[in-house]
Amino acid sequence: MEVHSVDLTISAVDEKQYPAGDQPEIAFVGRSNVGKSSLTNVLINRRNFAHTSSQPGKTQTLNFYHIEDQLYFVDVPGYGYAKVSKKQRADFGRMIENYLTKRPQLRGVIMLVDGRHTPTDDDIQMYQWLSYYQLPVLVVATKMDKVKGSCFTQTTKQVQTTLDLSSQTPLVLFSAKTKRGKDQVWQWIEQQTGV
């Protein structure tokens, strides 16, 4: 999808504030600093539209961006600071948990991992959590411009093995700098949402 119009519709602190209507939603999750704002900005062709403020202690909000009046991107606070617990049901906020498990409009979750490093325990727990709730997931390995092309296969294997990715879960190698992977991410979003 070629995006021309985007609105930050609402920064929700309560589910009563979620957008009305039944347009599809795609959520973005990942540790702080993983490159979530950068990915979002590439997808919507903006230099600096999405800007997360994921400092520790800040009120956690779900930010809904309305894309081309057809679907919503939902920016979920970075879980690096959100104290993902050791339990399988990671307690990273009742609102977020409720959003991810009880929102009929939610069609899929894009989970970002840093392509330069092995996925962390937080990443593993997040993926297990999303799998437990049978949410359709796309894993995006970010910052791939920092990884040599000759290591791409190794990165793919490392992410697949560490997260124990199901065969249903695609992985895209992405760079906000080169925009590598942008079309694949959009294809997945279009598949999930039917836009």
Ligand code: GDP
């Ligand atoms: P967020 O906290 O997950 O929203 O992360 P940001 O998108 O703000 O990115 C965190 C840092 O990583 C910033 O300094 C970005 O410039 C950098 N970054 C994000 N994506 C990329 C990428 O694809 N390549 C490179 N080289 N740096 C990136």
